Amino acid sequence: MKLFCQSFRKELVNMINLMIVDDEIIAVKGIEYDINKDKLGISELFTAFNINQAKDVLKKNKVHIILCDIEMPQGSGLELIEWVREHYPHIECIFLTCHARFDYARQAVELGSFDYLLKPVTSFKLESVLLKAIDKINKSSELEKYSRLGKNLSKYQPLLVERFWLDILNCDIPSKEKFIKEAAIERNISYNEKWKYIPILIQVQKWNKELSTEDERLMEFALKKTGEEMLIKDGISGSLVQLSNETLVAILTGEDNEILEYELIKHDCEAYISVCNEYFKCDLCCYIGSKVYACDIIKVFASLYEMDKNNVTLMNKVFILGRNAEASNTAVLPDMTVLTVILSEGSKAKLLAEISNYFRNMEEKKQLSASVLLQFQQDFLQMIHSLLKQKGIHAHQLLNDSLYYQLSSKAPRSVENLLRWVDYISSKVMSNKTSKEESESVVEKAKKFIRMNICEELSREEVANHVFLNPDYLNRIFKKETGMSISEFMMQEKFKISKELLLKTDMPVSAIAAKVGYSNFSHFAKMFKKYADMNPADFRQKHLAEELYKNQ
Numbered sequence: 001m002k003l004f005c006q007s008f009r010k011e012l013v014n015m016i017n018l019m020i021v022d023d024e025i026i027a028v029k030g031i032e033y034d035i036n037k038d039k040l041g042i043s044e045l046f047t048a049f050n051i052n053q054a055k056d057v058l059k060k061n062k063v064h065i066i067l068c069d070i071e072m073p074q075g076s077g078l079e080l081i082e083w084v085r086e087h088y089p090h091i092e093c094i095f096l097t098c099h100a101r102f103d104y105a106r107q108a109v110e111l112g113s114f115d116y117l118l119k120p121v122t123s124f125k126l127e128s129v130l131l132k133a134i135d136k137i138n139k140s141s142e143l144e145k146y147s148r149l150g151k152n153l154s155k156y157q158p159l160l161v162e163r164f165w166l167d168i169l170n171c172d173i174p175s176k177e178k179f180i181k182e183a184a185i186e187r188n189i190s191y192n193e194k195w196k197y198i199p200i201l202i203q204v205q206k207w208n209k210e211l212s213t214e215d216e217r218l219m220e221f222a223l224k225k226t227g228e229e230m231l232i233k234d235g236i237s238g239s240l241v242q243l244s245n246e247t248l249v250a251i252l253t254g255e256d257n258e259i260l261e262y263e264l265i266k267h268d269c270e271a272y273i274s275v276c277n278e279y280f281k282c283d284l285c286c287y288i289g290s291k292v293y294a295c296d297i298i299k300v301f302a303s304l305y306e307m308d309k310n311n312v313t314l315m316n317k318v319f320i321l322g323r324n325a326e327a328s329n330t331a332v333l334p335d336m337t338v339l340t341v342i343l344s345e346g347s348k349a350k351l352l353a354e355i356s357n358y359f360r361n362m363e364e365k366k367q368l369s370a371s372v373l374l375q376f377q378q379d380f381l382q383m384i385h386s387l388l389k390q391k392g393i394h395a396h397q398l399l400n401d402s403l404y405y406q407l408s409s410k411a412p413r414s415v416e417n418l419l420r421w422v423d424y425i426s427s428k429v430m431s432n433k434t435s436k437e438e439s440e441s442v443v444e445k446a447k448k449f450i451r452m453n454i455c456e457e458l459s460r461e462e463v464a465n466h467v468f469l470n471p472d473y474l475n476r477i478f479k480k481e482t483g484m485s486i487s488e489f490m491m492q493e494k495f496k497i498s499k500e501l502l503l504k505t506d507m508p509v510s511a512i513a514a515k516v517g518y519s520n521f522s523h524f525a526k527m528f529k530k531y532a533d534m535n536p537a538d539f540r541q542k543h544l545a546e547e548l549y550k551n552q
Contacts, residue, residue: 015043016134017062021054021077022069022096027119031067031096034123040130051075055083063091065114065133070097070104078104081111089172090140092133096121109302112171118374124405132244140166160187161239165251168297169241175298191294197238197253198265199297201287201304202227202272204246205315205414208281219280220245226280230272231265249301262288262320269318283315290321310369312414313359331367333376334358336383343387348426355422359415374412377421384425398428442467443481446474450490454497457517460486495531498524502540509536 018035022028028047037045046061048054051074057063066084068077081093095108098119108116114136115129140163164187167173173183177193184191204223211219220242228240231250238252252265269286276282287307289300303321311319334355342351362368388395404424411421449466450458463486464471479485484492494516501512510521513536518524528536 016041016064016137017044017046018042018065018067018130019046019048019054019057019063020067021048021051021072021080023049023072023074024069025049027069031126034126035130036127040127040134051080051083054080058084058088058091063088064137065092065094065130067094067096067130070095078107078111081108081113085111085171085174092137094129094133096126106302106306109305110171110298112169112298122405122408124402125409128409136244157188158239161189162241163187164189165239165241165249166243168294169243169249169301171298175295177293177295180294193293195253196291196293197251197297198291199289199300199304200231200250200252200265200269201289201301201308202248202250202284203287203308204282204284206283206416208283216245219282222280223276223282224248226275227272230275231268233268251297266318266320273316273318277316285311285315286318288318288320310371312368312370312373312412312418313363315414331362331369331372331375333372333379336379339380340383340387343383343426343429346430348423348430351426352419352423356415356419359418363415368415370412373415373418377408377411377418380422381425384429388429393429399425404428441481442469442474443478446478446486447482447489450486451493454490454493455515455517457519458490491527492531494518495528498528498536499532499539502536503543509540512536 020028020031022031028049032045032047035042035045037043044061046057046063048057050072054066054068066081068080070077077095077097081095084091084093092114093111094115094117095104095113096117096119097104104116114133117125117129164173164183167183168175168180173179181191181193183189202223207219224240224242227248227250232238232240232252236252238250241249241251243249265288269288273284273286276284285308287304289297289304292300300321307319307321311317339351339354342354359368362372384399385395388398407417407421407424410417412418445467446463449463460471460475464474467474475486478489482489498512498516501507501515502509505512507515509525513519513521513524516524518527525535528539532539534542
């Protein structure tokens with residue numbers, strides 16, 4: 001037995017084949033660029049730009065993971081995965097789409113998708129999800145080999161039962177009575193089509209202490225074992241399935257289904273939460289589903305998953321499906337203009353208080369959900385980018401660290417996470433803004449003001465007023481530092497932009513003149529000729545002729 005275990009561990013899936021399905025070639029190339037094949041252990045990376053191409057790849061090659069768009073011209077990604085579930089049920093499917101629609105997400109869950117990501121997705125988030133999918137594949141491989149070894153060995157019966165329910169939850173066993181019964185007989189699992197089951201979704205919301213990789217494994221084991229002892233007892237049979245390191249599902253049943261009383265189960269869940277709070281230092285919620293036949297478990301699980309997704313405020317609670325009020329989908333987002341002013345004034349405490357009050361009001365109105373948090377996050381980030389642009393700060397330099405990506409991905413999960421993300425991003429913006437403003441010279445501020453108002457007919461006096469200096473004095477120090485006067489700098493900047501627009505667009509020359517602040521076309525042409533030794537139209541024609549000659 002020992003030698004067998006050692007040998008089958010070596011056979012686990014060490015190299016993964018991945019297929020990307022998206023009708024946008026640029027999107028496919030971007031994902032290919034972001035994926036570190038060596039780090040993830042990806043052996044083959046296939047691409048397809050529609051459903052038919054994807055099916056051809058699957059028929060000719062072994063694929064472990066599909067990364068798939070939803071809306072495509074020759075058939076949706078949902079249709080593709082439905083076909084995959086029928087022909088290749090063990091493939092892990094991850095949807096990557098720009099559509100945050102509930103009906104899409106629900107269908108994705110029902111089809112047993114591993115995850116549902118919204119574009120644009122960071123390389124950090126994509127890598128994290130792929131690593132989890134690969135880990136699941138390896139664990140499944142291990143369970144399957146145990147299954148082959150121990151079909152008739154009672155020692156491995158719990159693993160077989162867990163694998164059975166895991167396959168049902170992942171839709172690897174179709175949710176029809178015929179297929180479920182056949183799978184139970186094949187695996188020698190006790191099953192009766194008249195039995196009813198209650199699924200319970202257990203979701204860890206937060207760890208209240210730092211965990212190492214080894215600690216995470218220990219906690220995963222502890223949560224599972226404790227759940228089995230506290231929830232499956234007193235005549236109740238069933239199984240507790242580990243979906244991820246923070247997600248478990250208990251499947252409760254009994255030959256006498258009358259023993260499955262909701263209030264007793266709720267009491268056990270509350271006791272389980274209390275133990276996890278005290279000994280494992282984590283916050284979690286339990287979501288108790290309806291009493292259903294095995295073929296309906298996946299539908300109930302999808303509803304429990306949606307309940308958890310929309311629980312963005314409550315921790316350490318037990319919810320029973322159908323007994324808790326659902327959040328309204330209609331919510332008015334706060335005015336970002338007000339938040340911009342507060343942030344610009346440097347009052348982070350006031351900003352966080354304002355946002356906290358908004359979410360508290362939404363919660364009282366039963367209008368708070370994960371969708372609202374995501375919309376708020378997107379609008380707030382748009383506001384941040386606009387503010388950074390005004391201040392001349394590059395967003396990619398400021399918001400490009402691993403902690404930012406980690407907080408960003410978790411932000412829509414709860415109000416607490418979102419406020420932590422707002423706190424972090426606001427601190428970064430304020431710190432960078434202060435240090436940049438302190439380091440900027442008066443001349444740099446003047447140059448920035450000119451560039452930001454390049455479409456206006458600025459005067460030297462207006463520039464001087466912006467930096468609170470006398471126009472003559474500013475002009476002297478400006479010329480000393482740059483080698484040119486304020487007027488010459490403005491003319492040069494206007495010429496640069498005019499040249500770019502003439503070369504890279506087909507805008508009329510008169511429109512380009514207006515873009516750089518010239519209402520008088522003749523004046524613009526005169527300025528341009530001073531720098532280019534030809535008028536704007538001739539400059540464009542000369543460039544086009546040169547390009548045509550190069551391409552011949």
